[in-house]
Amino acid sequence: MTDESDEFETGAADTEADAPERDAERQPDADSSPTATADETSNVEMTGEEAATAEGESADEASVADADVPGDDASDSATADVPKDVQKYARFKKVDGAQYDRVNDFLRERTYVTAREWAIARLCADFRTETGVEMTKIGENLPELVPFMTDTYTPQAVNQARSAFRDKVRKSGATFLYGAMSGFFTAEELDEMMYEVTEIAKFLLEVEGVDLSVEEELEAEERISSVMREVREASTELREEELSNDD
Known part of the structure; x- marks a missing residue:
């Protein structure tokens, strides 16, 4: 931290x-x-x-x-x-x-x-x-x-x-997911971004008195990364389908 x-x-x-x-x-x-x-x-x-x-x-x-x-x-x-x-x-x-x-x-x-x-x-x-x-x-x-x-x-x-x-949570979530699905960022850039925002979120939880173990932190990060990988893959397939339909 x-x-x-x-x-x-x-x-x-x-x-x-x-x-x-x-x-x-x-x-x-x-x-x-x-x-x-x-x-x-x-x-x-x-x-x-x-x-x-x-x-x-x-x-x-x-x-x-x-x-x-x-x-x-x-x-x-x-x-x-x-x-x-x-x-x-x-x-x-x-x-x-x-x-x-x-x-x-x-x-x-x-x-x-x-x-x-x-x-x-x-x-x-x-x-x-x-x-x-x-x-x-x-x-x-x-x-x-x-x-x-x-x-x-x-x-x-x-x-x-x-x-x-x-x-604000709803709007910021929509903004982030649009950025992730739009292709504006590479997979590496999204991973780096996820690491940064996760650190801030964990800090706020610690201020609230929540003590996360190392195992809990790793599990949460893996769940988030897994979801983001699925989002990137789905958005990539969607854009490829749109391009093929245009042709």
């Missing part, structure tokens, strides 16, 4: 003067949020089509407004009110010292998703019950669940971030 994790760490240059900028997360605009009420979205599974899609970079990176920091007594009381499963949630502990902007910059340089979309997509997968996703619990306890998130979200904002994540 590379030393990419260094970019998540808090540097010596971070001072109290940076605090306002670090905490300047804005809640997504009400107009762009799903119209369902908090009760309707708090524990109900919703598809990407039912949720509001991201509306440009400003909506993708939007988050909640600054909140007053409670005193010690209020903090103790708030901790007592935190659900037990939230208190025990152990993901993202490897980035305890990171701040939103650092994590967001890292992701935006390597993926299409923002830090809030990544974190909330993971939370939605982890806090799922038989009846759906616990969006209210996620939103109300977001700062306790994710170190680099500084305030709470509404259920609508949680749903919007998850929807944006799904849309």
Whole structure:
């Protein structure tokens, strides 16, 4: 694994003067949020089509407004009110010292998703019950669940971030497969590309607390390589058939 994790760490240059900028997360605009009420979205599974899609970079990176920091007594009381499963949630502990902007910059340089979309997509997968996703619990306890998130979200904002994540994964997947099937890249170039993106994906999983064994990594890489070989072969046959039909 590379030393990419260094970019998540808090540097010596971070001072109290940076605090306002670090905490300047804005809640997504009400107009762009799903119209369902908090009760309707708090524990109900919703598809990407039912949720509001991201509306440009400003909506993708939007988050909640600054909140007053409670005193010690209020903090103790708030901790007592935190659900037990939230208190025990152990993901993202490897980035305890990171701040939103650092994590967001890292992701935006390597993926299409923002830090809030990544974190909330993971939370939605982890806090799922038989009846759906616990969006209210996620939103109300977001700062306790994710170190680099500084305030709470509404259920609508949680749903919007998850929807944006799904849309971006779908579009980036289509883009990659088109590139692989179009013949723009050689087999060697695709293999190199797959290695690079796999390393980034494994790093993000490790940040979430997933410890992959060497055997698991090799098995996953082999499955991906096998699928890509089939894609290249099928696309090559398809292009050859089209050329023969043109003749």
